[in-house]
Amino acid sequence: MENTISTTREKKLYSSAFILYLNFFIHGIGVSILGQQVVKMSLAAQWGTTDDAVTIIAAALGLGRLITLPFSGPLSDKLGRRASTLIGISSYIIFFLGLALSPNIKVAYAAAILGGVANSFLDTGVIPACVEIFEPKSGLATMLTKLFISISQLLLPITIGYLTLNKIPYSSLMYGCAIALFVIGVLVTRIKLPNSNNSGSAAKASLIENIKNTKFTKESLALIAIGFTCTATFQLWLNCAQKFGTEVAGMQNVGQMQIWYSVGTLVAIGLTSVLVNKIKEVRFLFVYPLISLCMLVIVLLVKTPAICIIGSFVIGYAASGGVLQLATATVNNLFPNIKGTITSIIMIASSLSNYTILTLAGKIGETSGPQSVMLLNIVITAIGVLLALLVNLRYSKLENSVKM
Structure with missing residues (x-):
């Protein structure tokens, strides 16, 4: 019964x-x-x-x-x-x-x-x-x-x-x-919705109060920073890669880049949704940005239409296929009593990335061209890889601290 x-x-x-x-x-x-x-x-x-x-x-x-x-x-x-x-x-x-x-x-x-x-x-x-x-x-x-x-x-x-x-x-x-x-x-x-398992103090606290009452380790801060770097990776590609394809790689139909980017994203969602049941979310936070980093370097070095199309699929898969969502899930697991607040924090990092990085990319593009913007993407993605490496090396300790 x-x-x-x-x-x-x-x-x-x-x-x-x-x-x-x-x-x-x-x-x-x-x-x-x-x-x-x-x-x-x-x-x-x-x-x-x-x-x-x-x-x-x-x-x-x-x-x-x-x-x-x-x-x-x-x-x-x-x-x-x-x-x-x-x-x-x-x-x-x-x-x-x-x-x-x-x-x-x-x-x-x-x-x-x-x-x-x-x-x-x-x-x-x-x-x-x-x-x-x-x-x-x-x-x-x-x-x-x-x-x-x-x-x-x-x-x-x-x-x-x-x-x-x-x-x-x-x-x-x-x-x-x-x-x-x-x-x-x-x-x-x-x-019908489940009862939220917030403690009374956390549920009534403001964002500032929750931040003051929460112990943020360097690993949890790194997770929040990944919300910034992973957003920058796919936003820079979405907004600037087609110009690279036209002016540097000599593409005639850059619309193909958007199509293959979308296909890559959908493939990632389907495959990753299955894999997260077998592999911890935090592992993807390292592997996917690393794939993106390698692909960005190849695109910058090879500079052909075919590589731009392949790059669009790979970036759609590895950068836009759920890294931000997986980072959000991981950080929610570390702060189970303030899920709403911690989601706000990582989304603030993502929104800041939209503003600051795209503004910087626009200025760099005007003065130095699309190759410099691609290099900017490589640098930011590399930072994201290093942050994810730190989190992965220390994640077992973080999990144990949450259980205690």
Whole structure:
């Protein structure tokens, strides 16, 4: 009888996890839609501005995320995963409606900031909730977020192509996302979630208080820093590698790089989701960046179109295929009582990477060219490999300290 009750409960929780992951399917569209050229041109005409200005709007997503992450995690620990998720859903609805209806760039900028707010609350609501549902398979729980994001990003260009072919306004996609989020929100209010195993003090503490009350070792700080370095690796490739392919490797169709990058990411998600059940998450934090580092060096030295395509697949697999999610799962295991807060911290590191490294890459690219940007990526990825080596050498000691 007890086994039947337990099985029924597990099925309900897995159904809850699926509904929570649907938020990340929509999130994949939210973080990608402003990068689609035809959508950018349409929005630029709507706002009476230029394509470059739309890129600035996209940057506001990161700003909203940075502003909110310091307190979204503690709020998740205090109010619960459901409340945090609903805040994220509400903010994302405003984001999509804001893009569709905004008459000018100022309103759109405000809507984009709310999109970043949504991202941070979903990160600190959905991810810890799913980690708690799938425990002890926390690596699988975080990898599935990447899976849902990657599927929607793969489908997005196809959907936009369909809208273009049939002359349907792109705003219809934004309205559709808002409606879908509303439905998901209603479902989130009804689903069963596990009780968070936070201590009372941790649940009520602010981010600063949690940091003061938590003993951070050099290894745990290295894990947080990996959130910075692994993000830099795939962001630099996504934003700068196509220019390298065109100007240095002589590629004619650099769009192939994006296709193979996406394929690599999806392959990594499928394979890694299986492997994390047999191998500790922390091992991937060393092996995958090391693969990325070797591939980046080969691309810089060989400089041919074929190598750029191979490099796109490998970087998609090893850099974008879940390293950030696995780092998040690993650090959650080390700080089980403040999962929301620690998720906030590592996502802050990731967001800082988006801003600082891409800004630096833009300046280096203007003065020294795409090869120097590729070298920058190599240096940062090498730092990530060294950080992961430190964590791996000391991880058994860290695990024992958590158990004690």
